[in-house]
Amino acid sequence: MKSVTIKDIAKMCGVGVSTVSRAINDKPGISAETKEKILKVIEESNYVPNNSARNLKRSENEIIAVLVQGINNSFFNPIISEFEKFIQEKNYTFILQQIDEYKDEVSVALELEKEKKLKGIVFLGGMFHKSKTKLDKISVPFVLCTVSAPEGKNFRGVPSVSVDDEKESFKIVDYLCSLGHKNIAIFSSTEVDEGIGYHRMQGYKKALKKNNIAYFNTNVYNLLDGNERYSEKSGYITAKKMLKSESKCTAIFAVNDSVAIGACRAIYEAGFNVPGDYSVVGYDGLDISRYYIPSITTIRQPVEEMAKAALKILFKMINGEESINQNIIFPGQLIIGESTRSI
Amino acid sequence: MKSVTIKDIAKMCGVGVSTVSRAINDKPGISAETKEKILKVIEESNYVPNNSARNLKRSENEIIAVLVQGINNSFFNPIISEFEKFIQEKNYTFILQQIDEYKDEVSVALELEKEKKLKGIVFLGGMFHKSKTKLDKISVPFVLCTVSAPEGKNFRGVPSVSVDDEKESFKIVDYLCSLGHKNIAIFSSTEVDEGIGYHRMQGYKKALKKNNIAYFNTNVYNLLDGNERYSEKSGYITAKKMLKSESKCTAIFAVNDSVAIGACRAIYEAGFNVPGDYSVVGYDGLDISRYYIPSITTIRQPVEEMAKAALKILFKMINGEESINQNIIFPGQLIIGESTRSI
DNA sequence: TTTTTATATGATTTCGTATTCATAATACAC
DNA sequence: GTGTATTATGAATACGAAATCATATAAAAA
Numbered sequence: 187m188k189s190v191t192i193k194d195i196a197k198m199c200g201v202g203v204s205t206v207s208r209a210i211n212d213k214p215g216i217s218a219e220t221k222e223k224i225l226k227v228i229e230e231s232n233y234v235p236n237n238s239a240r241n242l243k244r245s246e247n248e249i250i251a252v253l254v255q256g257i258n259n260s261f262f263n264p265i266i267s268e269f270e271k272f273i274q275e276k277n278y279t280f281i282l283q284q285i286d287e288y289k290d291e292v293s294v295a296l297e298l299e300k301e302k303k304l305k306g307i308v309f310l311g312g313m314f315h316k317s318k319t320k321l322d323k324i325s326v327p328f329v330l331c332t333v334s335a336p337e338g339k340n341f342r343g344v345p346s347v348s349v350d351d352e353k354e355s356f357k358i359v360d361y362l363c364s365l366g367h368k369n370i371a372i373f374s375s376t377e378v379d380e381g382i383g384y385h386r387m388q389g390y391k392k393a394l395k396k397n398n399i400a401y402f403n404t405n406v407y408n409l410l411d412g413n414e415r416y417s418e419k420s421g422y423i424t425a426k427k428m429l430k431s432e433s434k435c436t437a438i439f440a441v442n443d444s445v446a447i448g449a450c451r452a453i454y455e456a457g458f459n460v461p462g463d464y465s466v467v468g469y470d471g472l473d474i475s476r477y478y479i480p481s482i483t484t485i486r487q488p489v490e491e492m493a494k495a496a497l498k499i500l501f502k503m504i505n506g507e508e509s510i511n512q513n514i515i516f517p518g519q520l521i522i523g524e525s526t527r528s529i
Numbered sequence: 530m531k532s533v534t535i536k537d538i539a540k541m542c543g544v545g546v547s548t549v550s551r552a553i554n555d556k557p558g559i560s561a562e563t564k565e566k567i568l569k570v571i572e573e574s575n576y577v578p579n580n581s582a583r584n585l586k587r588s589e590n591e592i593i594a595v596l597v598q599g600i601n602n603s604f605f606n607p608i609i610s611e612f613e614k615f616i617q618e619k620n621y622t623f624i625l626q627q628i629d630e631y632k633d634e635v636s637v638a639l640e641l642e643k644e645k646k647l648k649g650i651v652f653l654g655g656m657f658h659k660s661k662t663k664l665d666k667i668s669v670p671f672v673l674c675t676v677s678a679p680e681g682k683n684f685r686g687v688p689s690v691s692v693d694d695e696k697e698s699f700k701i702v703d704y705l706c707s708l709g710h711k712n713i714a715i716f717s718s719t720e721v722d723e724g725i726g727y728h729r730m731q732g733y734k735k736a737l738k739k740n741n742i743a744y745f746n747t748n749v750y751n752l753l754d755g756n757e758r759y760s761e762k763s764g765y766i767t768a769k770k771m772l773k774s775e776s777k778c779t780a781i782f783a784v785n786d787s788v789a790i791g792a793c794r795a796i797y798e799a800g801f802n803v804p805g806d807y808s809v810v811g812y813d814g815l816d817i818s819r820y821y822i823p824s825i826t827t828i829r830q831p832v833e834e835m836a837k838a839a840l841k842i843l844f845k846m847i848n849g850e851e852s853i854n855q856n857i858i859f860p861g862q863l864i865i866g867e868s869t870r871s872i
Numbered sequence: 873t874t875t876t877t878a879t880a881t882g883a884t885t886t887c888g889t890a891t892t893c894a895t896a897a898t899a900c901a902c
Numbered sequence: 903g904t905g906t907a908t909t910a911t912g913a914a915t916a917c918g919a920a921a922t923c924a925t926a927t928a929a930a931a932a
Contacts, residue, residue, distance in 0.1 A: 196912095236646070448820050
């Protein structure tokens, strides 16, 4: 069952292979009629050019890799979906790879880049706090999505698309304060330097400060480790821990909606009520946060737009069109749900 | 910035390219010391063999494609994640492609197969009801995951991994009956022949029959079309429709958990209570169904196991190890939550 | 020692396509 | 009508690795 090659087509048409090649690739130097004839024969013989041979000759693959930390995180769903559609549309091959949290993202990227001759890379999420390898070792275009480029020197000039986590966190915690909450717990990952956790914590601190509320270490609850970190389970367990302690908190800022929902469950099981006894806010603006009862007060991230923007930057870089170093900050939107109340 | 090739390595080692090739690919006909020396040089020069060239020579790619209908569906998350891990582990390239509902899945697969020289295909979800092209045109190994192979002749002998949707649906609807419900609405997709919708509907009908309950067309509610079909929104809108009608239903069998949760929201907004006024059951056993308040009575599908089983079958076929035509049926598990009560 | 066999190795060919180069055919300018 | 530019085309080569083939060397058998 050997497949038909360009040679076969050439023979069938009574022309040379280069002529066939010209027809396939819309190259000049071929008459309209010859081209038409060839294309017709190709159509009929259902010939498809061998990708490996093409790529070998062109010394590049039309592959864009998306490296993501935790496919399971449903926040990424619409983003990945958008990536897939867009990349497919541009006739690139879309490959998806998870990166374990403890791995050096950059070296994974480097290896992949060489092995697969990538055209571009999107980092989706990720923290880079453990990446010893510097991003500038990557020689193909890449962009960070949903990760604001930290100030560290490893990230200088790295194109990225994100919302301003610190600002948005500030916004939502400030909103809690405006409702009269003075004891606000934060459920996050507290490791220094970790992208999301760090920025959201900063926003939290700033909001407290602005509202003249003292910051207490004891109000900071660290989520589970590893893949479960941002899950309902993580929020559930962390809230249980909090409820068992003699915390005086009246509100919880959860690092994302899933964690918030998990927390709500723990509160419910402890015989309390949201927002009656505890106000709970999330982050991300997942679909579920709208339909959950009570609907979750959250920060909506414009995920589809962000995904599109990231790929636009990437394609521009691939085409060498414009200056790199674009850092697009999208505005988040405070969505006031039923999970918060004034006290 | 041209990359180092096998020739360069050969030159650096003072040997021929074939010797280098032998060293790389663990082929016989090379002395241990030469091999060691070469591998060392390769290590140092961080040479990576060009994939296209390899694949061209071997006339095959180490690619496994996963074709999925609706990446957005969070039911697929853990499955895709599992696929990715497993495929990566076996040193294959993992490519993911969405298939629009209105497209012929099989022709998409065929095109991809030829273009990319795939090693195998997994169909995740999907309905095939609009695929005119027959599955047996696909010449690489493939397997259906979470789709029970329908009886139609197009599917004869097609390996698949699934739960028995009809049986499990029967189970959960029968459970509703056992609680005393006699008017049970079903929220599903009613198009004839559509995989999931069809089987779950059959189970629903059988359960009614067993419990001597008449089947009424009016209790069947069709979900939204297209990508939103299995979403919370779909359940929400459908439930609104039902509540506006003078339906006497006391229970709802939603085609999946997301739809169930959407329905709960509509019930809540109408001033009713789950399970007080309506019992609601879902399907799939998503994480959220455990944490939702009330937790959702559902059928849990063992998704990780199913994913692993599907790939095992696929790899066996790829290695030509065993007889094909395996249809593995996993048992679902009825999880009784708080969203149902006896009346 | 001579012949046979096994082993290690390099030169060469091959995979299927794109591209470069050379050439034939045609159109255009003078 | 001769010379030049233009267009259409096929032959030959390159891409990088793997496999085939031929050969040199060493080891074993005669």
